Amino acid sequence: MSTNPQxxxxxxxxxxxxxKIGACIAKKIAILFEQGESLDSKGWTVVLNGTLGSGKTxxxxxxxxxxxxxxxxxxxxxxxxxxxxxxxxxxxxxDLYRIEHAEEVDDLGLDELVEDGCVLLIEWGEKxxxxxxPADLKVNLNITGNQNREIRIVASSPKGExxxxxxxxxNF
Ligand SMILES: Nc1ncnc2c1ncn2[C@@H]1O[C@H](COP(=O)(O)OP(=O)(O)OP(=O)(O)O)[C@@H](O)[C@H]1O
Ligand SMILES: [Mg+2]
Numbered sequence: 198m199s200t201n202p203q204x205x206x207x208x209x210x211x212x213x214x215x216x217k218i219g220a221c222i223a224k225k226i227a228i229l230f231e232q233g234e235s236l237d238s239k240g241w242t243v244v245l246n247g248t249l250g251s252g253k254t255x256x257x258x259x260x261x262x263x264x265x266x267x268x269x270x271x272x273x274x275x276x277x278x279x280x281x282x283x284x285x286x287x288x289x290x291x292d293l294y295r296i297e298h299a300e301e302v303d304d305l306g307l308d309e310l311v312e313d314g315c316v317l318l319i320e321w322g323e324k325x326x327x328x329x330x331p332a333d334l335k336v337n338l339n340i341t342g343n344q345n346r347e348i349r350i351v352a353s354s355p356k357g358e359x360x361x362x363x364x365x366x367x368n369f
Contacts, residue, residue, distance in 0.1 A: 205364040209346040215252045215338075216259025218348055222334070223260040225360050226316060227285040240287070240315040241356070242307075242330045244322035247338030252346050253320040256336060257290050260318060264288065272320070278305060287313075292320040293329075302328040333357040 209215045226241055245253040258270040264283035273279045273292045281288045289310055296302060302325045307317060311330045322329055332353040339347040352358040 204351045207348045212255045215255045219256040219259030220263035223263040240311040241333045243334045244332045251338035287315045294321040299328040
């Protein structure tokens, strides 16, 4: 386990495991959101970082499945934003890979979505970190083998820290 209290590291050995980590985080965000732990009613910005094929979409699939989304979760590479209404949370899944100009990000109205309590899952968010709402959590996926991924979950806000703290307490 990492000694940095702001982060939690998990080594995934399959896409199923990566989905489980996504699911675990979704459930924890839903609980924190319901408890109003965030001290506000704002949503979350979760930035998914990692090269092509590192598992960002797999993570998002697990995240959404845990919230009861039954429809197929596809990569939002061409549509940019795919919204999901779930029982517990509103989620918007984004992929900024093909975006070239920050103005295109501004046009998406992401600040308003977070103000309204939406959870943003942003693939390739780091590319426009200056144009997206400040991250609460960063999920950094690193390819360490054919089926292996190091998943480093880093807190970037107080509520992100409370989530990482919970992950560290319960060694799942
Ligand atoms: N441990 C693992 N975790 C996640 N995916 C894995 C793992 N091992 C193998 N894979 C495979 O790696 C691929 C990950 O694809 P995925 O679409 O999630 O990547 P991505 O990071 O979203 O890529 P892109 O930047 O193109 O959107 C899938 O084919 C998946 O089956
Ligand atoms: Mg993807």
